[in-house]
Amino acid sequence: MKKRRIYTSYSPNTRIKDLLLDIAILFQPYSWFRGYYPSKIEEWFRNQYMTDNVFTYNYARSAIYEFLRAAGIGQNDEVIVPAFTCVAAINPVLWTGAKAVYADIDETYLSPGLGSFQKAFTDKTKAIFIQHTFGLSGDLEKTVDWAQEKGLIVLEDCTQVLNPFSQRQKILGTLGDAAVFSFGRDKVVSGVDGGVLVVNNSEFVEKMRNQQDLLKYPPTSWLLKEILYPLLWAKIKFGMKFGKLGKLLHYIFTKSGLLTRATDADEKLGLKPSYIPARLPNALARLAYRQLNDLEELNKHRAEISSIYDSGLKAISGVKRFSFPAGTILLRYPLLVRDAEKLNKYCTDRGIVLGDWYKTPVAPAEADINAAGYHSGDAPIAESVCSQIINLPTSININSSDAKYIVDVIKEFYLERS
Ligand SMILES: Cc1ncc(COP(=O)(O)O)c(C=O)c1O
Known part of the structure:
Protein backbone atom coordinates (compact mmCIF):
# COMPACT_ATOMS: atom_id res chain seq x y z
CA MET A 1 0.00 0.00 0.00
CA LYS A 2 1.29 3.45 -0.94
CA LYS A 3 2.03 5.70 2.06
CA ARG A 4 2.07 9.22 0.54
CA ARG A 5 -1.35 10.82 0.25
CA ILE A 6 -2.20 12.41 -3.07
CA TYR A 7 -4.36 15.53 -3.17
CA THR A 8 -6.04 17.19 -6.13
CA SER A 9 -6.97 20.30 -4.17
CA TYR A 10 -5.78 21.88 -0.87
CA SER A 11 -3.00 24.25 -1.85
CA PRO A 12 -1.88 22.02 -4.74
CA ASN A 13 0.66 24.48 -6.23
CA THR A 14 2.66 25.06 -3.06
CA ARG A 15 6.27 23.94 -3.41
CA ILE A 16 8.90 24.24 -0.67
CA LYS A 17 10.10 27.52 -2.16
CA ASP A 18 6.54 28.92 -2.16
CA LEU A 19 6.20 27.94 1.47
CA LEU A 20 9.47 29.66 2.39
CA LEU A 21 8.38 32.79 0.55
CA ASP A 22 5.05 32.65 2.36
CA ILE A 23 6.82 32.46 5.74
CA ALA A 24 9.02 35.42 4.78
CA ILE A 25 5.91 37.38 3.79
CA LEU A 215 -11.14 50.52 -4.75
CA LYS A 216 -9.83 49.78 -1.27
CA TYR A 217 -7.64 46.96 0.02
CA PRO A 218 -9.33 44.01 1.74
CA PRO A 219 -9.21 43.94 5.57
CA THR A 220 -6.08 42.80 7.43
CA SER A 221 -7.93 39.85 9.00
CA TRP A 222 -8.83 38.58 5.52
CA LEU A 223 -5.28 38.99 4.27
CA LEU A 224 -3.71 37.32 7.30
CA LYS A 225 -5.86 34.22 6.74
CA GLU A 226 -4.87 34.19 3.07
CA ILE A 227 -1.17 34.28 3.99
CA LEU A 228 -1.68 31.52 6.54
CA TYR A 229 -3.51 29.23 4.09
CA PRO A 230 -0.47 27.47 2.50
CA LEU A 231 1.16 27.07 5.93
CA LEU A 232 -1.94 25.58 7.52
CA TRP A 233 -2.37 23.10 4.69
CA ALA A 234 1.31 22.13 4.88
CA LYS A 235 0.76 21.38 8.60
CA ILE A 236 -2.43 19.41 7.94
CA LYS A 237 -0.80 17.35 5.18
CA PHE A 238 2.18 16.66 7.42
CA GLY A 239 -0.20 15.66 10.21
CA MET A 240 -2.02 13.28 7.86
CA LYS A 241 1.14 11.17 7.81
CA PHE A 242 0.41 10.40 11.48
CA GLY A 243 -3.18 9.38 10.98
CA LYS A 244 -5.56 11.33 13.18
CA LEU A 245 -3.24 14.32 13.82
CA GLY A 246 -3.96 15.75 10.36
CA LYS A 247 -7.70 15.42 10.86
CA LEU A 248 -7.44 17.07 14.27
CA LEU A 249 -5.45 19.99 12.87
CA HIS A 250 -7.95 20.38 10.04
CA TYR A 251 -10.77 20.45 12.57
CA ILE A 252 -9.03 23.03 14.80
CA PHE A 253 -8.03 25.32 11.92
CA THR A 254 -11.48 25.15 10.37
CA LYS A 255 -13.41 25.65 13.63
CA SER A 256 -11.20 28.58 14.64
CA GLY A 257 -11.96 30.22 11.28
CA LEU A 258 -8.27 30.40 10.35
CA LEU A 259 -8.55 28.01 7.41
CA THR A 260 -10.63 29.67 4.72
CA ARG A 261 -12.61 28.10 1.90
CA ALA A 262 -12.52 29.22 -1.74
CA THR A 263 -16.03 30.69 -1.31
CA ASP A 264 -17.41 31.81 2.03
CA ALA A 265 -20.78 30.92 3.56
CA ASP A 266 -22.46 34.16 2.40
CA GLU A 267 -21.31 33.66 -1.17
CA LYS A 268 -22.86 30.21 -1.22
CA LEU A 269 -26.17 32.00 -0.58
CA GLY A 270 -25.50 34.50 -3.36
CA LEU A 271 -24.56 37.34 -0.98
CA LYS A 272 -21.68 39.75 -1.51
CA PRO A 273 -19.05 39.89 1.23
CA SER A 274 -17.79 43.38 2.12
CA TYR A 275 -14.23 42.56 0.93
CA ILE A 276 -15.40 42.10 -2.68
CA PRO A 277 -14.38 43.88 -4.83
CA ALA A 278 -10.98 44.98 -3.53
CA ARG A 279 -7.45 45.63 -4.71
CA LEU A 280 -4.87 42.88 -4.99
CA PRO A 281 -2.61 43.12 -1.92
CA ASN A 282 1.15 43.06 -2.50
CA ALA A 283 1.61 39.88 -0.41
CA LEU A 284 -0.66 37.78 -2.65
CA ALA A 285 0.75 39.34 -5.81
CA ARG A 286 4.24 38.38 -4.62
CA LEU A 287 3.21 34.73 -4.16
CA ALA A 288 1.55 34.64 -7.58
CA TYR A 289 4.45 36.39 -9.28
CA ARG A 290 6.88 33.71 -8.08
CA GLN A 291 4.76 31.06 -9.82
CA LEU A 292 4.15 33.21 -12.92
CA ASN A 293 7.89 33.23 -13.46
CA ASP A 294 7.87 29.42 -13.45
CA LEU A 295 4.74 29.13 -15.58
CA GLU A 296 6.38 27.44 -18.55
CA GLU A 297 7.83 24.72 -16.30
CA LEU A 298 4.55 24.34 -14.36
CA ASN A 299 2.55 23.97 -17.57
CA LYS A 300 5.04 21.49 -19.05
CA HIS A 301 4.68 19.41 -15.90
CA ARG A 302 0.86 19.43 -16.23
CA ALA A 303 1.21 18.23 -19.83
CA GLU A 304 3.55 15.40 -18.83
CA ILE A 305 1.27 14.19 -16.03
CA SER A 306 -1.77 14.42 -18.35
CA SER A 307 -0.02 12.25 -20.92
CA ILE A 308 0.55 9.54 -18.28
CA TYR A 309 -3.20 9.54 -17.56
CA ASP A 310 -3.95 9.62 -21.26
CA SER A 311 -1.98 6.53 -22.16
CA GLY A 312 -2.67 4.69 -18.90
CA LEU A 313 -6.44 5.09 -18.96
CA LYS A 314 -6.99 4.10 -22.58
CA ALA A 315 -9.50 1.37 -23.23
CA ILE A 316 -10.84 0.89 -19.71
CA SER A 317 -14.51 0.19 -19.90
CA GLY A 318 -16.32 2.55 -17.53
CA VAL A 319 -13.91 5.44 -18.14
CA LYS A 320 -14.39 8.12 -20.79
CA ARG A 321 -11.47 10.43 -21.53
CA PHE A 322 -11.69 13.81 -23.24
CA SER A 323 -9.84 14.51 -26.43
CA PHE A 324 -8.03 17.79 -26.81
CA PRO A 325 -5.57 19.28 -29.29
CA ALA A 326 -1.82 19.23 -28.67
CA GLY A 327 -0.71 22.24 -26.65
CA THR A 328 -3.74 22.08 -24.34
CA ILE A 329 -2.76 22.36 -20.69
CA LEU A 330 -5.21 20.80 -18.27
CA LEU A 331 -5.56 22.38 -14.85
CA ARG A 332 -7.06 19.09 -13.74
CA TYR A 333 -7.49 15.96 -15.86
CA PRO A 334 -11.23 15.32 -16.20
CA LEU A 335 -12.79 11.90 -16.68
CA LEU A 336 -16.38 10.73 -17.01
CA VAL A 337 -16.71 7.49 -15.14
CA ARG A 338 -19.22 4.81 -14.22
CA ASP A 339 -19.92 4.52 -10.47
CA ALA A 340 -18.20 7.86 -9.76
CA GLU A 341 -19.06 7.86 -6.07
CA LYS A 342 -17.81 4.32 -5.48
CA LEU A 343 -14.62 5.08 -7.40
CA ASN A 344 -14.14 8.19 -5.29
CA LYS A 345 -14.35 6.19 -2.09
CA TYR A 346 -12.12 3.44 -3.47
CA CYS A 347 -9.45 6.04 -4.29
CA THR A 348 -9.80 7.83 -0.93
CA ASP A 349 -9.30 4.51 0.87
CA ARG A 350 -6.07 4.13 -1.09
CA GLY A 351 -4.74 7.59 -0.24
CA ILE A 352 -5.93 9.45 -3.33
CA VAL A 353 -8.21 12.47 -2.89
CA LEU A 354 -9.78 13.08 -6.30
CA GLY A 355 -11.03 16.43 -7.52
CA ASP A 356 -14.77 17.19 -7.48
CA TRP A 357 -15.19 19.88 -10.13
CA TYR A 358 -18.10 19.99 -10.61
CA LYS A 359 -20.65 17.84 -8.82
CA THR A 360 -23.42 20.38 -9.40
CA PRO A 361 -23.98 22.76 -12.35
CA VAL A 362 -23.20 25.66 -10.00
CA ALA A 363 -20.52 24.46 -7.60
CA PRO A 364 -19.69 23.80 -4.82
CA ALA A 365 -22.43 21.36 -3.87
CA GLU A 366 -23.27 23.39 -0.72
CA ALA A 367 -24.04 26.50 -2.81
CA ASP A 368 -27.70 27.49 -2.98
CA ILE A 369 -28.26 26.69 -6.62
CA ASN A 370 -31.70 28.34 -6.64
CA ALA A 371 -30.24 31.57 -5.28
CA ALA A 372 -27.86 31.41 -8.25
CA GLY A 373 -30.90 31.30 -10.52
CA TYR A 374 -30.42 27.68 -11.60
CA HIS A 375 -33.42 25.36 -11.67
CA SER A 376 -33.22 21.62 -11.81
CA GLY A 377 -33.52 20.54 -15.46
CA ASP A 378 -32.19 23.83 -16.89
CA ALA A 379 -29.12 22.05 -18.27
CA PRO A 380 -29.62 18.28 -18.61
CA ILE A 381 -26.21 17.57 -20.16
CA ALA A 382 -24.41 19.45 -17.39
CA GLU A 383 -26.44 17.57 -14.77
CA SER A 384 -25.54 14.25 -16.34
CA VAL A 385 -21.83 15.21 -16.51
CA CYS A 386 -21.94 16.29 -12.85
CA SER A 387 -23.02 12.80 -11.83
CA GLN A 388 -20.16 11.14 -13.74
CA ILE A 389 -17.19 13.45 -13.46
CA ILE A 390 -14.02 13.08 -11.46
CA ASN A 391 -10.79 15.02 -11.88
CA LEU A 392 -7.21 13.92 -11.45
CA PRO A 393 -4.39 16.19 -10.25
CA THR A 394 -1.81 17.60 -12.69
CA SER A 395 -0.10 20.08 -10.36
CA ILE A 396 3.63 20.36 -9.68
CA ASN A 397 3.50 18.31 -6.48
CA ILE A 398 2.26 15.24 -8.37
CA ASN A 399 5.12 13.19 -9.75
CA SER A 400 5.00 10.56 -12.47
CA SER A 401 4.92 7.70 -9.97
CA ASP A 402 1.88 9.30 -8.27
CA ALA A 403 0.18 9.58 -11.66
CA LYS A 404 0.94 5.92 -12.47
CA TYR A 405 -0.35 4.89 -9.06
CA ILE A 406 -3.63 6.76 -9.70
CA VAL A 407 -3.93 5.00 -13.07
CA ASP A 408 -3.31 1.60 -11.44
CA VAL A 409 -5.91 2.19 -8.72
CA ILE A 410 -8.56 3.24 -11.27
CA LYS A 411 -7.75 0.22 -13.45
CA GLU A 412 -7.94 -2.09 -10.44
CA PHE A 413 -11.35 -0.65 -9.48
CA TYR A 414 -12.88 -1.44 -12.88
CA LEU A 415 -11.10 -4.78 -13.16
CA GLU A 416 -12.66 -5.90 -9.88
CA ARG A 417 -16.07 -5.01 -11.32
CA SER A 418 -15.71 -6.52 -14.77
C1 LIG B 1 -14.86 28.94 -13.90
C2 LIG B 1 -14.55 29.88 -12.81
N1 LIG B 1 -14.76 31.21 -12.99
C3 LIG B 1 -14.48 32.10 -12.02
C4 LIG B 1 -13.98 31.71 -10.81
C5 LIG B 1 -13.70 32.75 -9.76
O1 LIG B 1 -12.31 32.84 -9.52
P1 LIG B 1 -11.83 33.46 -8.12
O2 LIG B 1 -11.81 32.34 -7.14
O3 LIG B 1 -10.45 33.98 -8.39
O4 LIG B 1 -12.78 34.52 -7.77
C6 LIG B 1 -13.74 30.34 -10.57
C7 LIG B 1 -13.19 29.83 -9.31
O5 LIG B 1 -13.57 30.09 -8.23
C8 LIG B 1 -14.03 29.41 -11.60
O6 LIG B 1 -13.81 28.10 -11.41
Missing part, protein backbone atom coordinates in the same frame (compact mmCIF):
# COMPACT_ATOMS: atom_id res chain seq x y z
CA LEU A 26 4.20 36.54 7.08
CA PHE A 27 7.02 38.29 8.94
CA GLN A 28 6.97 41.39 6.71
CA PRO A 29 3.55 42.89 7.53
CA TYR A 30 4.73 46.34 6.38
CA SER A 31 4.63 45.07 2.77
CA TRP A 32 1.41 43.04 2.94
CA PHE A 33 -0.72 45.67 1.24
CA ARG A 34 1.47 48.08 -0.71
CA GLY A 35 4.47 47.17 -2.81
CA TYR A 36 5.48 46.72 -6.40
CA TYR A 37 4.27 43.14 -7.04
CA PRO A 38 0.77 44.03 -8.30
CA SER A 39 2.41 46.23 -10.94
CA LYS A 40 4.86 43.41 -11.79
CA ILE A 41 1.87 41.16 -12.42
CA GLU A 42 0.22 43.84 -14.55
CA GLU A 43 3.42 44.24 -16.53
CA TRP A 44 3.63 40.47 -17.11
CA PHE A 45 0.09 40.41 -18.52
CA ARG A 46 0.67 43.58 -20.55
CA ASN A 47 3.65 41.91 -22.21
CA GLN A 48 1.95 38.57 -22.83
CA TYR A 49 -1.33 39.98 -24.09
CA MET A 50 0.13 43.09 -25.74
CA THR A 51 -2.28 45.54 -24.18
CA ASP A 52 -2.00 48.41 -21.71
CA ASN A 53 -5.32 47.62 -20.12
CA VAL A 54 -4.66 45.23 -17.25
CA PHE A 55 -6.28 45.50 -13.81
CA THR A 56 -5.62 43.43 -10.68
CA TYR A 57 -8.01 42.49 -7.84
CA ASN A 58 -8.23 40.32 -4.73
CA TYR A 59 -10.23 37.69 -6.68
CA ALA A 60 -11.29 36.95 -10.25
CA ARG A 61 -14.89 37.34 -8.99
CA SER A 62 -14.03 40.97 -8.08
CA ALA A 63 -12.68 41.47 -11.60
CA ILE A 64 -15.88 40.04 -13.12
CA TYR A 65 -18.04 42.27 -10.94
CA GLU A 66 -16.03 45.39 -11.76
CA PHE A 67 -16.15 44.62 -15.47
CA LEU A 68 -19.92 44.06 -15.48
CA ARG A 69 -20.39 47.35 -13.63
CA ALA A 70 -18.18 49.18 -16.11
CA ALA A 71 -20.18 47.61 -18.93
CA GLY A 72 -23.36 49.05 -17.38
CA ILE A 73 -25.01 45.70 -16.74
CA GLY A 74 -27.76 45.81 -14.12
CA GLN A 75 -31.47 45.38 -13.36
CA ASN A 76 -33.54 43.79 -16.17
CA ASP A 77 -30.45 42.61 -18.03
CA GLU A 78 -29.59 38.99 -18.67
CA VAL A 79 -26.14 37.42 -18.84
CA ILE A 80 -25.77 33.96 -20.39
CA VAL A 81 -23.43 31.83 -18.30
CA PRO A 82 -22.19 28.21 -18.56
CA ALA A 83 -24.14 25.63 -16.58
CA PHE A 84 -20.98 23.96 -15.31
CA THR A 85 -19.16 26.52 -13.28
CA CYS A 86 -18.39 27.90 -9.86
CA VAL A 87 -20.83 30.06 -7.90
CA ALA A 88 -17.99 32.62 -7.66
CA ALA A 89 -18.38 33.24 -11.42
CA ILE A 90 -22.17 33.63 -11.17
CA ASN A 91 -22.51 35.84 -8.08
CA PRO A 92 -21.02 38.96 -9.72
CA VAL A 93 -23.87 38.82 -12.26
CA LEU A 94 -26.46 38.66 -9.46
CA TRP A 95 -24.74 41.44 -7.50
CA THR A 96 -25.26 43.83 -10.44
CA GLY A 97 -29.00 43.08 -10.27
CA ALA A 98 -28.93 41.18 -13.59
CA LYS A 99 -30.21 37.66 -14.15
CA ALA A 100 -27.92 34.68 -14.85
CA VAL A 101 -29.36 32.53 -17.65
CA TYR A 102 -27.78 29.11 -17.97
CA ALA A 103 -26.58 27.64 -21.26
CA ASP A 104 -26.15 23.87 -21.29
CA ILE A 105 -22.70 22.51 -22.07
CA ASP A 106 -21.26 20.38 -24.82
CA GLU A 107 -20.20 17.05 -23.33
CA THR A 108 -16.94 17.02 -25.30
CA TYR A 109 -15.45 20.25 -23.91
CA LEU A 110 -17.61 21.00 -20.86
CA SER A 111 -18.71 24.46 -21.84
CA PRO A 112 -21.61 25.73 -24.00
CA GLY A 113 -21.43 25.69 -27.79
CA LEU A 114 -23.00 28.28 -30.07
CA GLY A 115 -26.37 26.45 -30.21
CA SER A 116 -26.75 26.63 -26.43
CA PHE A 117 -26.02 30.34 -26.33
CA GLN A 118 -28.55 30.91 -29.13
CA LYS A 119 -31.16 28.93 -27.20
CA ALA A 120 -30.65 31.00 -24.05
CA PHE A 121 -30.66 34.33 -25.92
CA THR A 122 -33.56 36.78 -25.37
CA ASP A 123 -34.02 40.46 -26.11
CA LYS A 124 -32.77 41.14 -22.56
CA THR A 125 -29.41 39.43 -23.10
CA LYS A 126 -26.56 41.90 -22.69
CA ALA A 127 -23.51 39.69 -22.22
CA ILE A 128 -22.22 36.13 -22.39
CA PHE A 129 -19.48 34.31 -20.50
CA ILE A 130 -17.32 31.89 -22.45
CA GLN A 131 -15.32 29.51 -20.29
CA HIS A 132 -12.28 27.28 -20.84
CA THR A 133 -13.23 24.53 -18.42
CA PHE A 134 -10.10 22.73 -17.10
CA GLY A 135 -8.29 24.33 -20.07
CA LEU A 136 -10.54 22.66 -22.71
CA SER A 137 -12.02 24.91 -25.40
CA GLY A 138 -14.78 24.50 -27.96
CA ASP A 139 -15.71 26.33 -31.16
CA LEU A 140 -15.39 29.69 -29.47
CA GLU A 141 -14.66 31.81 -32.53
CA LYS A 142 -18.11 31.00 -33.95
CA THR A 143 -19.74 31.95 -30.67
CA VAL A 144 -17.81 35.20 -30.46
CA ASP A 145 -18.74 36.11 -34.07
CA TRP A 146 -22.41 35.48 -33.27
CA ALA A 147 -22.21 37.55 -30.05
CA GLN A 148 -20.64 40.42 -31.93
CA GLU A 149 -23.40 40.31 -34.55
CA LYS A 150 -25.95 40.53 -31.74
CA GLY A 151 -24.06 43.39 -30.06
CA LEU A 152 -23.40 41.32 -26.90
CA ILE A 153 -20.50 41.86 -24.53
CA VAL A 154 -18.23 38.81 -24.27
CA LEU A 155 -16.34 38.04 -21.08
CA GLU A 156 -13.79 35.27 -21.52
CA ASP A 157 -13.34 33.24 -18.35
CA CYS A 158 -9.68 32.17 -18.39
CA THR A 159 -9.63 31.34 -14.69
CA GLN A 160 -8.69 27.74 -15.54
CA VAL A 161 -6.18 28.40 -18.29
CA LEU A 162 -2.99 30.42 -18.60
CA ASN A 163 -0.73 29.35 -21.39
CA PRO A 164 0.47 32.13 -23.64
CA PHE A 165 3.44 30.00 -24.76
CA SER A 166 1.46 27.62 -26.97
CA GLN A 167 0.59 28.98 -30.38
CA ARG A 168 -2.93 27.61 -30.12
CA GLN A 169 -3.64 28.71 -26.59
CA LYS A 170 -1.98 32.10 -27.03
CA ILE A 171 -5.25 33.49 -28.28
CA LEU A 172 -7.13 32.48 -25.13
CA GLY A 173 -7.66 35.77 -23.36
CA THR A 174 -7.93 37.79 -26.56
CA LEU A 175 -11.28 36.55 -27.88
CA GLY A 176 -13.75 38.63 -25.88
CA ASP A 177 -14.18 42.24 -24.81
CA ALA A 178 -12.32 41.29 -21.66
CA ALA A 179 -10.71 38.21 -20.15
CA VAL A 180 -10.54 37.26 -16.51
CA PHE A 181 -7.73 35.23 -14.91
CA SER A 182 -7.53 33.83 -11.39
CA PHE A 183 -4.72 33.30 -8.88
CA GLY A 184 -7.07 31.26 -6.69
CA ARG A 185 -5.72 28.49 -4.48
CA ASP A 186 -6.51 25.74 -7.03
CA LYS A 187 -5.70 27.64 -10.19
CA VAL A 188 -2.87 27.52 -12.76
CA VAL A 189 -0.83 29.99 -10.75
CA SER A 190 -1.74 30.69 -7.15
CA GLY A 191 -1.37 33.68 -4.86
CA VAL A 192 -3.88 31.89 -2.59
CA ASP A 193 -6.29 34.36 -4.18
CA GLY A 194 -6.13 37.13 -6.73
CA GLY A 195 -7.61 38.06 -10.09
CA VAL A 196 -6.60 39.85 -13.27
CA LEU A 197 -8.75 41.50 -15.89
CA VAL A 198 -7.38 42.09 -19.37
CA VAL A 199 -9.62 44.53 -21.22
CA ASN A 200 -9.50 44.13 -24.99
CA ASN A 201 -12.25 46.61 -25.83
CA SER A 202 -11.02 50.15 -25.19
CA GLU A 203 -14.62 51.34 -24.76
CA PHE A 204 -14.59 50.06 -21.16
CA VAL A 205 -11.14 51.19 -20.11
CA GLU A 206 -11.84 54.65 -18.74
CA LYS A 207 -14.67 53.41 -16.54
CA MET A 208 -12.55 50.53 -15.30
CA ARG A 209 -9.77 52.97 -14.38
CA ASN A 210 -12.18 55.27 -12.53
CA GLN A 211 -13.64 52.35 -10.60
CA GLN A 212 -10.16 51.01 -9.84
CA ASP A 213 -9.10 54.36 -8.37
CA LEU A 214 -11.90 54.11 -5.81
